[in-house]
Amino acid sequence: MKFIELKNVNKTYSTGVTAIADMSVVIDKGEFVFVIGHTACGKSTFIKMLYREEKPTKGSVVVGGVNVAKLRNGRVYKLRRKIGVVFQDFKLLPKLTVYENVAFALECLGISSKEIKPKVLKAIEIVGLKEKARSFPHQLSGGEKQRVCIARAIVNEPKLLICDEPTGNLDPDTSKEIMKVIDNINKDLKTTVIMATHDKEIVNRMKKRVLLIEHGVLTGDYLKGSYKSHEGV
Amino acid sequence: MKAFRIIQRSIRDAFKSVFRNFSLSMASILCATITLLVVSLSMVIAANIENATTKLESELSIVVYLEKSATEEDANFLKSTIEKIESVDEVVYKNKDEWKLEMSEYNSSLGNVFENYENNPLLDSFVVTVKDANKLENVTEKIRELDKIESANYGEDAVNTIISTFDIVEKATIVIVIALIFVTAFLITNTIKLTIYSRRNEIEIMRLVGSSNTAIKLPFVFEGFIIGLLGSLIPVIITIYGYIIGYERLNGHIISEMIKLISPYNFVFYVALVTVGLGSLIGMLGSLLAVRKYLKI
Incomplete structure (x- = not known):
């Protein structure tokens, strides 16, 4: 069942740089897709267009039945409630505990503290940080920080989890653990996952669908397990 | 909620x-x-x-002296005419006897000088205050144009400055x-x-x-x-x-x-x-x- 559909999408920045050129792709509900490519190939622009951080210059980007390209600015926040985003640099609030960082995402939406508590505890448990709920970010390792970031992204039970280089700052062992957490979310919660990465090792090992972007053009769409890193990136 | x-x-x-x-x-x-x-x-x-x-500024005023020949009737008429001039706030009549008394009280030698005169040498007057100090000159001009007016002054240059x-x-x-x-x-x-x-x-x-x-x-x-x-x-x-x-x-x-x-x-x-x-x-x-x-x- 189609969940994301890009049709003839172009994105040219005001500087004249074309980041995405005539891209068309369909991603089904519950899929796990890697987006790979060299630095500045257009991966981030592709990902940002999904949560309307960037608007396509041409074409349509449909996410969960909503054409994001035509979405009015005042309605963008509704789309984002259905999407969780995980960043390379975690973006945790240093003065809040693990629990508070995760709860923050729900508090912003005006959800009552009664509803917040069980949801936050569940999200923290999924990422395996139950014991560290009261710790502050500076007391956590890089991997743990990324787990908090993932917990915050999934606490609102989004339909889509977008990960922008989530293992970029982590060592290989920690990266493996993080990938396991994300894979479990995809399998157990049936959340569609789209992940931009540079990490060939992860892509090879996970055997998921891979989208290869080169100079803004989608040059390869490899189905589960058919991608090998020597073929491109 | x-x-x-x-x-x-x-x-x-x-x-x-x-x-x-x-x-x-x-x-x-x-x-x-x-x-x-x-x-x-x-x-x-x-x-x-x-x-x-x-x-x-509100304390700045025009002192208007009436001609010697002006009668009480003239004074009353002039008072009401001046009051009708635009921007005039108040017109206070002060006759020459009041002036004489005030000046004698202020300085006794002046009082002695007045004793030498058979008739009071001073003039009846009005003290005119205006609503807007910028209109002083204008009002003074208009008063000067009236009959039976000896002089009308507000301090001119010093006040303008x-x-x-x-x-x-x-x-x-x-x-x-x-x-x-x-x-x-x-x-x-x-x-x-x-x-x-x-x-x-x-x-x-x-x-x-x-x-x-x-x-x-x-x-x-x-x-x-x-x-x-x-x-x-x-x-x-x-x-x-x-x-x-x-x-x-x-x-x-x-x-x-x-x-x-x-x-x-x-x-x-x-x-x-x-x-x-x-x-x-x-x-x-x-x-x-x-x-x-x-x-x-």
């Missing part, structure tokens, strides 16, 4: 954030304190200058106060911008988890309000107590009895209210402007 919770949370977070980011909040509060102190003092000074000049000087002083103080308000707004806005810059991650997370722009702006607007309010406390206290004490020490006037200070009640409370209003308004607007920068969709 959700909207209510968002407002409640915004107020709670605004207070929390002022204390959590204490050093930056203090910087903003101190900046507001110093600038608002300058603004409130300048408002006090400007209002007193305005008050003093208006009062002095005083009026134009007062005009310049009044305008300059208003310009200074407005300029200071702008400087205050600029400085407070910029220090608040620094506070918000340090929290751009917070704003980004709020955006990405799906907070509406209004929900993102609210806590910052409340925070700006608190900063402005706290920043205006010291200026308000200094203005109220400083002015009341100063007024009592100076016995309500400055330099000479002619320059009277504005009575402190309710004047200081108005100034305090404007200072608090300015502080909180600038705080809110400053925060709003600063947050907007990070609110690209």
